[in-house]
Amino acid sequence: MVQIVLSISEKHNKKLRELAMKEYEGKKGALSAIVEKGIDLVDEEAKRMEAHYKILEIARKSTWKGDGKFDRNKLYEERMRQISR
DSSP states (O other), rough: OOOOOOOOOHHHHHHHHHHEEEEEETTTHHHHHHHHHHHHHHHHHHHHHHHHHHHHHHHOOOOOOSSSSOOOOHHHHHHHHHHHO
């Protein structure tokens, strides 16, 4: 375990302690557990946003315009040509 000293506002201190009490019923290590959980949530959200932006970039670069009409045989032939390159 590593110890970190933080400065947070009174408002966030109160929220942190309320969350720790509610989530872990004031057990030993509750504050640390809430902070670690928050870090994990922020990390997950950052990864989710990164994946979202990657998908948007792939869609932006796509040549298919999505008119809703396609010929399955033509698509299959095109994909086979791309794979064989």
